[in-house]
Amino acid sequence: MTLAFLNNFGGIGTLIFFILGLIYSVVWVYCLIDIIRSDFKDSNMKIIWILVILFAQLVGPIAYLLMGKSTKISTTNPY
Known part of the structure; x- marks a missing residue:
């Protein structure tokens, strides 16, 4: 019953x-x-980022991918 609306879409x-x-699950x-x-x-x-990912399901991963890099410590490998 939960996915009954998928019957209207057809196979594709x-x-x-x-x-x-x-794709969303892999990104998450x-x-x-x-x-x-x-x-x-x-x-x-x-x-904070874990809470954003968990509670802002749709925009959380997108926000992290766009803004998360700036909040990390940059570790550059000299080799």
């Missing part, structure tokens, strides 16, 4: 819906893993 609509959901997991593995300028930024 269901496929597009599935692919977009899969990538952002979450990147936040956990990164060091930030402010120690509270890691918690």
Whole structure:
């Protein structure tokens, strides 16, 4: 009953819906893993970004990808 509206899309609509959901899931997991593995300028930024990703489901990962780089400590490898 929950996904009954997909019957109106037909086969290609269901496929597009599935692919977009899969892409979003991969981006969401990538952002979450990147936040956990990164060091930030402010120690509270890691918690703030995790909360943004979790509670702002649609715009959270996009905001992190656009603005998250500026809040990280830049680690440049000399080699």
